[in-house]
Amino acid sequence: MQTGNAQCVYNNKVMHHGTLLFSADMSQMAGALNVDEEKIKSKGIKSVRARVCNLSDYLPDMDVTEFKSYLENCVEGKKTVFSPEQIKGIEKLRDEKYSTWEWDYGVSKEYDRRSKKYFPFGTVDISLSADGGSADGDLIFKGDYQKWRRFGNSLRLRLALRLVQADANTARTQAEAAINNVGGVMTSGDIAMFNSFSDIYDPGHGEYRRNALAQIWQSVDNSPSPFLCETLFNYMWYGRAESNDNINFEDGKKLGSNWKPEYAKSSKKDPRTFVISRLYYHDDPHAQKQPFKRIDLTDELYNKQVSGSGTTRYFVPVPKGRAWYDSWPWLMASSSTIKEAYNESVAVQGGSCHPQLNNAFLKTNTPGIAMTYAETCFLLAEAKVRWNIAAIAETPEDLYNTGVNEAIRFLKIYDEKALAIPQSEIDSYLAANPLTAGTEVEQINMQLWILHLTNPFEAFANWRRSGFPKLTPPSNAYTRDAKDGKMPRRLSYPISESLYNAVNYQEAIERLGGRDDWTKPVWWDKNSTY
Known part of the structure; x- marks a missing residue:
């Protein structure tokens, strides 16, 4: 057994470890750790049995002498001998700080809230003090425990x-x-x-402090393309969460054909529709990879739509399930907004006529x-x-x-x-x-x-x-699993689980029928009719 706590900095990482057990008698150790809590409660500490193992179980070809030698040489490959002056400094720090009553026992915190519960993975013991009704470091409610x-x-x-x-x-x-x-x-x-996002994005150093969802929407190369699909847009605009071709109007016409301008004047429309979404000049050559510089065409195209006549349409949501390489509804119109901005006569077409997510949601410090x-x-x-x-x-x-x-x-x-x-x-x-x-x-x-x-x-x-x-x-x-017309019912397991948690991963896969099937519902999802 090698015991004691130790830390070192190695390869720019802080390494910490406590007791190493090579071939200890587990039954003897369990008895030694099974201490009556009342015997040491006055010292403010507890001795708790932990789940441990012997390293010899995993190193059958190595004895304790070899392990000791390996351990001594694995980090730097050499021993460090302290000078007499360094030893005196260490002893002084030990005597004046780490051997005092205050350090060992005297600074135990008195808690006014305490809860303890055993779970299959171990015991969780939570202690809390709410002095003055606040707590430092609260990034959500700023210490207001009533809000918590x-x-x-x-x-x-x-x-x-x-x-x-x-x-x-x-x-x-x-x-x-x-x-x-x-x-x-x-x-x-x-x-x-x-x-509290500080909007730091530094892939070279692996430093990311952004709203991850906003980063996904903005895309890695700052070429955002999150469009509102027909299901959401049509519910907010017409009160019907259906595809363009399935919405029937009172005159028997369908939204996907025989368009009439009065259809854009739906009394059901949600005022959030063109606040959540906007019509941006999608292929703006003057704003490549600069999403916040795109020209907003919403007011122009919206006004043309609701005040126009005939069957001309100026915006339409993207059909559900369409990838970028699929066929999308194709609209085309002239734009005075673009002409005023760039002095160019450009036809608005394609993505510019499909409602996109408002730039406000793309800001990575949201x-x-x-x-x-x-x-x-x-x-x-x-x-x-x-x-x-x-x-x-x-x-x-x-x-x-x-x-x-x-x-x-x-x-x-x-x-x-x-x-x-x-x-x-x-x-x-x-x-x-x-x-x-x-x-x-x-x-x-x-x-x-x-x-x-x-x-x-x-x-x-x-x-x-x-x-x-x-x-x-x-x-x-x-999709890989929806070929039979079923919607996904759960998230797939991360691939890393099959590598780092292989036994439990495989056991879970067996419960799902032998594959990581995302159409299999979780335990509380009992309705299979949708």
Whole structure:
């Protein structure tokens, strides 16, 4: 046995290790470590048995002498002999600091909150002091523990509703517990977000401190191409989450053919539609790899669309499932905006006529969102509809309206000016789209779908547990597992798991039927009809 703690800097890395066991008697060690906690509680420390192993089990051809020699030579290949002066300095530091009562026992912190629980992987022991109601280093709520309480309860509410298919009774019990717990759920103004990105991108040194989602949208070479697909755009504009060719209007015509300009004047349109999306000059030769210098054609093309006549169309969302090399709807129009900017007569065509994600979402110092008050309102509204929980004082209609208001106003955190929407437009939208009896759960979850644009993992999870929106895979889906018309139900395991966690990875694959199939649902996803 070689014991003690040690650190060294090797190849620009800090290496730390404690006790090394080569061929120890595990039963004797277990007995030695099984100390009554009460015997040493006054010293503020505990001795805890840990899962350990003998190195000889993994080095059967090496004895302890060889191992010692190897260990001594593996780092630098030579011994370091301290001088008498260095030894005196070490002894002085030992005696004056590391041998004192204050260092060993006297500075143990008194905690006013403590929780301990055993899990299969070991025991988790959490101790907390909330002196003055704040904590240093809190990057989300800046030390406001009351907001942490509300966030925790709201997160519990989210997870409770995650169980509506798997165990409706537990879902209700946990939802009520979350709502009634100390502190309650999130209130107006609460946003759980990480807002400390310093916008550092240095691949040469492996230094990345950016909003990763924004980086993906912007692309590695600063040539962004995130377009809104027809399902989302058509729901926000026409109130129907369908493909262009499947939307039928009152006169029997379809959106994908026989276009009429009045179709662009839908009373259902969400005021966020052309705030979340914009029509940028996609092939601008003057702004190559400079996304924030692209000319915005939205106002010009939008006004032509809603005030025009005949069958001319000036914008259309991208059909679902289309890759960049597939055929997209092709529109073409002249643009006075481009002519004024560059004194060039250029036809607007292709990508410029397809709604793209607003530049405000591409800024890599934008916050990362975990949960919002808007989401909490929608979850409460659904819980009220499903179970009429007495602790929820508001009606589903009031919670739905508040959720929509908060979701729209929430966008301003990305850009106060570019994403601001007048209250009058929000009121008009709610008046035209009230919560309707019989479709409440669908309407609530469609709003969650829009809200989670900047939280795609939660959008995916919420779709699986709610079934909304009603999605179908495109016929030309470029996927490995959806050839039978099924939508993905889970994320695939990272390839690295098969290398670094091979045993558990293989065991999980066997449970999935022998391959990492993303159409196999997770345990709480029990509805296979969508």
